[in-house]
Amino acid sequence: xxxxVLKTFDGKAEIELTxxxxxxxxxxxxxxxxxxxPSAKPETVIADNSTGANVGDLVYCKLKEHAEVKSALxxxxxPLVLFMITLGVAGAAEMELWQSFLAGVxxxxxxxxxxxxxxKNKTYYYIERTK
Numbered sequence: 001x002x003x004x005v006l007k008t009f010d011g012k013a014e015i016e017l018t019x020x021x022x023x024x025x026x027x028x029x030x031x032x033x034x035x036x037x038p039s040a041k042p043e044t045v046i047a048d049n050s051t052g053a054n055v056g057d058l059v060y061c062k063l064k065e066h067a068e069v070k071s072a073l074x075x076x077x078x079p080l081v082l083f084m085i086t087l088g089v090a091g092a093a094e095m096e097l098w099q100s101f102l103a104g105v106x107x108x109x110x111x112x113x114x115x116x117x118x119x120k121n122k123t124y125y126y127i128e129r130t131k
Contacts, residue, residue: 002131005057006044012121013049015061016042047125058131067124074119079111 003015053059086107090100 001061003047003059003061003127005049005053005055005059005127007055008049008053010121011049012046012123013053013059013127014044015047015059015125015127016044017061018042018058045125046121046123047127048123049127051127051130053127053130059127060129060131061125061127064124064126071124075115079108079115082107082111 002018004018006014006016008014047061051059083104086104087100090103095103
């Protein structure tokens, strides 16, 4: 997919996805228009900048291998499993139903904070080449 580099830092680049349709060379992934209204501004993401692209460069970027599966495991499956384990432990501790639920929500909130800090600059995109 095509993108424009907005800023660079620590071997990474903030890019603005600009592709709008499929090309003959590659399948359109839809990330540039994902979850947007037609008048919305383009999506910006962080990508690994191993090519040394500079601010303002047009680049071609891709998703890393199995990016969708990895992100789903980290962001969806992991918190769900922790929530269910918390409910099981709370049930084994003979807590009331509402207490079990509050404990599960507390674990989800803690998981959210930890993931937010741990994955602040994590990316599944990388810049393949500059144009």
